[in-house]
Amino acid sequence: MAALPALATVADLAAALGRTFTPAQEAQAQALLEQASSVVRAYLRLDITRATTTDTFTMRRADPALHLCGGVITLPQRPVVDIASVLIDGVARHDWWQEGNEVLVRSWAWEQPPAAHRPPQVTVSYTHGWDPVPDDIRAVVLQAANRALVNPSQLRAETVGGESVTYLVPNGGEALGVLLGELEKRALRRYKILSGTVRVRGR
Template identity: 75%
Template sequence: MAVLPSLVTVADLAALLGRTFTPQQELQAQALLDQASSVVRAYVRQDITRATTTDTFTMRRADPLLHRCGGVVTLPQRPVVDIASVEVNGTATSDWWQDGSDLLVRAWSWDQPPAAHRAPQVTVTYTHGWDPVPGDIQAIVMQATNRVIVNPSGIRSETVGGESVTYLIPAVGEYLGVLLSRTEQKVLDRYRLTAASVRVRDC
């Protein structure tokens, strides 16, 4: 599987912070941006960046009240920009159409038992993701990265009754590091995948 690029560049982060990184700081910033990008992608279950992927999925029967077709596959990576090719059980077909993230195969005769227990396998090559990356996603990646740059140990100090007290967690009760706050998760929820087709394999 190809390594996905960071959702934010080091140059973007430096511009936000209004500073110039040394070569060593650039390496640290890049590593943190990579981590933050991975955390965001894991939360939303999306690659986010524009890419073309070939995957194989298990077709499911269409709901006759919603779709008049032979079967449906829901493509997990979004938004779906273009579908280049479709194969059903190894046979190329152009008898399909797209409805949002759903690929609908117009006509397909499902096998009778016992072969009916083996649902058709659909191989799809499609382009998906955003170009450019949405600004709110980039902002969250930079926030998560900057938390570690500014306070790598997660230390918070305050003075109580004339005594200095130091904590390893912030006032919200958790040391976030390159993890996501609840507020950041709420922002990302609009991009999060909550249901998807069964993914069989990468091609």
């Protein structure tokens, strides 16, 4: 699997700081942006950048109080932009529809083989993520990378707008690399429960 690109560029960071980097500083900035992007992705559990993925999931029974269908598959990457195909146990299906990041299968005979012995395996090919990266996500990546660039030893705490923000630093004082502060996590939080995605009907 190819490495995911940084969520902001060295040019973005240079423009935000109003400065020009030397070649050595550009390399350092690129490394820090890649670290910051990995930290943001890990926090959100999302790839963020637009991509197409084919993956296999275990279908679960639908909750009658939530879904009027036979089975449900939850896609981990959001937002879901398009679903190209849905295969259940290797067979293409068209009796499905999308709601948010869930694929709903119209009907399924759970009490008959093979579902009676094991849950169906569903292979979904879908496009997900943002293009371009949202400005607030990019801003958090730039801020986190810049903090590590200008303060490599990492502050233990600072006060921003009357609110204390703490950065984790080992007892020995050595830097941990790029970390997210509480205000940055708060700015990203809305992406952890995104619901407004494109709706696609099975064909």
